Amino acid sequence: MQNNKKQGVLLVNLGTPDEATAPAVKRFLSQFLHDQRVVDMTRWLWCPILHGVILPIRAPKVAKLYQSVWMDEGSPLMVYSKKQAEKLREKLTIPVELGMTYGNPSLQSGVEALLSQGVEEVLVLPLYPQYSGTTTAAVFDGLTKAFKKVPVTPGFQFIRDYHDHPIYIKALAESVKRSWQEKGKGEYLLCSYHGIPKRYADNGDIYPQHCERTTELLGKELGLTPDQIGMTYQSRFGREEWLQPYTDKTLEVLPSKGIKKLDIMAPAFSSDCLETLEELSEECCEIFTEHGGESFTYIPCLNDDDLHIDMMVELLK
Known part of the structure; x- marks a missing residue:
């Protein structure tokens, strides 16, 4: 990170409500x-x-x-995001601030906090491994709005995606291995990604290709055969068709195909949140067991795992 300008990091995630009300x-x-x-x-x-x-x-x-x-310290996504920022700050010894695309702290407040510390160049790290216009591009939009409101626009570098970064894949693999050691290995590893409307992908969004590549590389890293790992999409909303296969529908049929012991993870989420802790860990567990599943293990997101932080450092360098 050799640069004459004083640099700072803006760590970005989607956001979360301020309270559970x-x-x-x-x-x-x-x-x-x-x-x-x-x-x-x-x-x-x-x-x-x-x-x-x-x-x-x-x-x-x-x-x-x-x-x-909800955790004692607040929303899970916010709790883990703060821990990520703190660990990253210690590793880099330069200013690191949080900014959420929606809610608080906003992208605007994150940018202003960095500028108030004399930062001249902002390194923007959206915590979305796989690019999508619905997430990564929304950060870029919000960032340009934030820059319009400051007297001097800082220089900036924007990390678009890291879906195939070796340390990201290794961090995912290590989290799976840790789960296998602690809870035993399932018969099948299901990677559940947040969905987007199929129409968005048909119009050029590269998100599904990134999800497929992440799953492929993770399978190779873990030494799994194609019939031991798969991927689906969750959290669809509204009536139009979203990317398939759907997570919930897949969980309904896996037991009938002989898969009774399942490991499930969410590689697209950098922090545990409502969609992982409630939808995946609880709702999906119920669906799987109701249809004949015997063992369901949710593997947590990378959160503030040291390998995850090391990956962020590598990306920023």
Whole structure:
């Protein structure tokens, strides 16, 4: 990181509600679902549906789900993001700040915090291993808005993706091996990625190719055959077709194919959150066991694992 300009790191994740309450969830979902990168429907059509139907119904339900995973220090995603930033700060000895695409701390506050420390060049690390317009590009959009509000725009470098980075793959593999040592090895490893509408991929989003590559490299690193590892997509929303195969539908049929002992992980998530701790670890476990599964092991996200932090250092260098 040899550079005459003072550098600082902006670590970015999606974001989380400030509290596990319906009003806080409603504020967060409103900002998130207003982003055209996330929902690209015509505004005059989408906004009345969002505010008149979706938010009033979903916010209280989602708040209850957040309450089930909320930690003493706050939202899991925020707790782990803060730990990641702290460890990264210690390793790099340069300013490191958090910025969330939605919610707090915002990208704006993250940029301003770095500039207040004399940073002239911002190294932006969105914690999305696989690129998607719905996530990575949304960070870029938010960053340009933040730069418009500061007197002097800093130089910046933007890390677009790291889906095939050797240390990322190794970190994933080590987390799987650790799970095997502690809880035993399942008959099948399922990599569940957050889904996007199929239409987005048809229009050029490279996300599914990145997910496929990550799964392929992880299988090789672990020495698994193609019939011992697979991938699916979770968290679909609305009525249109999303990327397939779907995680929940796959879990319904795996036991009938002779797979009764399953390991499942979420390589697209850099921190455990609602979609991993509640949807994957709890809901998906119920689906699998209801359809004849006998053993279901959720392998946590990389969170603040030392190998994960080492990977971030390598990327930033």
